[in-house]
Amino acid sequence: MKFTIAIAFTCILACALAAPPAIQQDAQVLRFDSDVLPEGYKFAVETSDGKSHQEEGQLKDVGTDHEALVVRGSYAYVGDDGQTYSIQYLADENGFQPEGAHLPRPVQ
Numbered sequence: 001m002k003f004t005i006a007i008a009f010t011c012i013l014a015c016a017l018a019a020p021p022a023i024q025q026d027a028q029v030l031r032f033d034s035d036v037l038p039e040g041y042k043f044a045v046e047t048s049d050g051k052s053h054q055e056e057g058q059l060k061d062v063g064t065d066h067e068a069l070v071v072r073g074s075y076a077y078v079g080d081d082g083q084t085y086s087i088q089y090l091a092d093e094n095g096f097q098p099e100g101a102h103l104p105r106p107v108q
Helices: 002-018
Strands: 029-037 040-047 052-060 068-078 084-092 095-099
Touching: none
Parallel strands: none
Antiparallel strands: 029 040, 040 052, 052 068, 068 084, 084 095
């Protein structure tokens, strides 16, 4: 019985220590722009906690068998280490293709 209680206590302690800290910031939206078009969309949002996201989507080869949505965008955020991380991306029929100084690059 004591062994079962000890294991249960250890599991609860491990879960509590593994949980992310309960620090929350209330971010304010500083900018929000959005436009929906017949064959695409675009938006931009910035918040007071240093996050930003811009994206534009456009239909390609409309009305054909190869019709696809092409999305280009970027986002940035402040990491736990205080550095700002930026990612630019393209998403199309070839998949999601992110680029950023902190991301690994494929060896060619």
